[in-house]
Amino acid sequence: MTIMTRFAGLALAGLMIAGPVAAQDAVADAIKARQSQMRLYAFNLGQLGAMAKGAIEYNADQASAAAGNLALLSTLNAGAMWVPGSDSMSVSNTRALPELWDNMADVGAKAQALAAATAAMNDAAGNGLEALQAAMGPLGGACGACHKAYRAPE
Amino acid sequence: MTPRPERSKWRRLLIPFGGLCLAGFAAFWGLTMPQRLDADALAGMDGDPARGERVFHLGGCAACHAAPSAEGDARLVLAGGMAFPSPFGTFRAPNISPDPDHGIGGWSAYDLVNAMRYGTAPDGRHYYPAFPYTSYIRASTADIVDLKAFLDTLPPSATPSAPHEVGFPFNIRRGLGLWKLLFLNEDPAFTGDPSDQARRGQALAEGLGHCGECHTPRGALGQTLEDAWLQGAPHPSGKGKIPALAGLDWSAADIAAYLKTGFTPEFDTAGAEMAEVIQNLAQLPDEDRAAIAAYIKALPAP
Numbered sequence: 447m448t449i450m451t452r453f454a455g456l457a458l459a460g461l462m463i464a465g466p467v468a469a470q471d472a473v474a475d476a477i478k479a480r481q482s483q484m485r486l487y488a489f490n491l492g493q494l495g496a497m498a499k500g501a502i503e504y505n506a507d508q509a510s511a512a513a514g515n516l517a518l519l520s521t522l523n524a525g526a527m528w529v530p531g532s533d534s535m536s537v538s539n540t541r542a543l544p545e546l547w548d549n550m551a552d553v554g555a556k557a558q559a560l561a562a563a564t565a566a567m568n569d570a571a572g573n574g575l576e577a578l579q580a581a582m583g584p585l586g587g588a589c590g591a592c593h594k595a596y597r598a599p600e
Numbered sequence: 601m602t603p604r605p606e607r608s609k610w611r612r613l614l615i616p617f618g619g620l621c622l623a624g625f626a627a628f629w630g631l632t633m634p635q636r637l638d639a640d641a642l643a644g645m646d647g648d649p650a651r652g653e654r655v656f657h658l659g660g661c662a663a664c665h666a667a668p669s670a671e672g673d674a675r676l677v678l679a680g681g682m683a684f685p686s687p688f689g690t691f692r693a694p695n696i697s698p699d700p701d702h703g704i705g706g707w708s709a710y711d712l713v714n715a716m717r718y719g720t721a722p723d724g725r726h727y728y729p730a731f732p733y734t735s736y737i738r739a740s741t742a743d744i745v746d747l748k749a750f751l752d753t754l755p756p757s758a759t760p761s762a763p764h765e766v767g768f769p770f771n772i773r774r775g776l777g778l779w780k781l782l783f784l785n786e787d788p789a790f791t792g793d794p795s796d797q798a799r800r801g802q803a804l805a806e807g808l809g810h811c812g813e814c815h816t817p818r819g820a821l822g823q824t825l826e827d828a829w830l831q832g833a834p835h836p837s838g839k840g841k842i843p844a845l846a847g848l849d850w851s852a853a854d855i856a857a858y859l860k861t862g863f864t865p866e867f868d869t870a871g872a873e874m875a876e877v878i879q880n881l882a883q884l885p886d887e888d889r890a891a892i893a894a895y896i897k898a899l900p901a902p
Contacts, residue, residue, distance in 0.1 A: 499853050582861045583861050583882055585861070586861030586863050586878075590862040590869045591875070593869050593875055594875030598840060598871075599841070599842070599873075
């Protein structure tokens with residue numbers, strides 16, 4: 447056996463071990479990334495929601511900034527964050543149901559509806575408290591549409 | 601000729617035994633009689649479809665009776681078909697659209713009151729309590745008459761109702777009469793003395809809103825355990841849990857906002873069945889959600 451074939455054999459063995467590990471890392475990273483995106487949604491929604499509920503005073507600039515962030519977040523291309531194998535049946539640290547991967551066309555439609563709802567909020571948020579409050583319900587509905595269909599209960 | 605002694609002995613035993621069986625059967629039959637409202641209870645009542653729409657959203661009819669995963673206008677087609685797995689078998693929501701053959705288009709308002717309040721079908725059969733008449737029994741007759749007027753305005757569907765998949769002995773519907781004797785009553789579940797607003801919320805939440813059907817744990821016979829009222833329960837799918845409402849540390853404003861938008865105080869959103877509930881409750885006037893929130897805050901923490 448030449449040095450070269452021995453090296454190739456070792457490399458192959460290495461790949462066979464590293465392969466699944468790399469895939470697991472990719473899944474964990476993707477889950478971390480999409481959960482971070484959700485955290486950013488929650489933070490910016492929190493600004494708007496506190497005003498809508500009267501917990502803090504309405505501020506048009508602050509509301510517009512938060513709504514602008516939501517609009518940007520909802521137009522990120524998040525495709526790579528939803529890798530196959532990152533569902534709740536395959537790994538334990540996600541509530542994303544496997545059905546999500548079976549219904550990508552519907553998921554895309556729901557993502558579009560969310561982008562429309564954040565755009566409507568972006569138009570409304572700077573125009574006074576009532577406009578902001580009126581846009582909260584449809585935005586919540588757009589978030590909930592995906593969670594209703596594709597997220598397991600806690 | 602004299603009869604053989606053993607035979608007459610058997611006959612002597614057989615007559616009382618047969619009598620006992622008959623008496624037992626008569627008692628079972630009597631105890632399991634379907635309950636109905638007095639026939640003249642609806643005299644002079646006229647259903648108002650506009651008021652009935654509010655009852656429809658509060659009762660969450662579409663949540664179970666719309667076709668599975670229906671959205672938008674399709675949620676108003678109450679074709680049924682959704683499956684409800686349980687320890688007793690799998691129940692399937694029937695067609696309650698106004699179709700005269702496959703739905704309930706042929707029903708009177710009186711039929712709907714008996715179904716919703718007593719779990720009694722027009723032909724006298726008992727419904728399984730997967731249909732939450734244990735909560736709806738607290739609804740007013742007038743609300744249900746209004747609801748019938750609204751249901752009649754919805755589009756009909758000719759989808760036949762799918763049968764339940766329930767094994768012996770639960771497939772003997774007459775036996776449900778005994779279950780109802782034990783567990784069906786219209787007493788309030790929460791017996792505290794809250795504010796007027798919370799009391800209004802109690803009527804909404806314990807009656808048509810039927811919060812207790814999921815948020816209260818169940819006993820071995822599938823009955824809700826009233827001494828653990830709204831204290832949370834395992835999810836019937838076997839995975840995850842349904843949160844407690846009693847002792848919830850959100851403010852009343854948080855709860856009311858959640859019931860409208862689905863946003864929790866941390867700005868997560870409701871998912872699964874609760875997302876559906878919020879789609880319905882979001883249609884109610886603000887004061888109804890505020891009343892439900894006041895009721896939840898009045899519940900004693902476990």
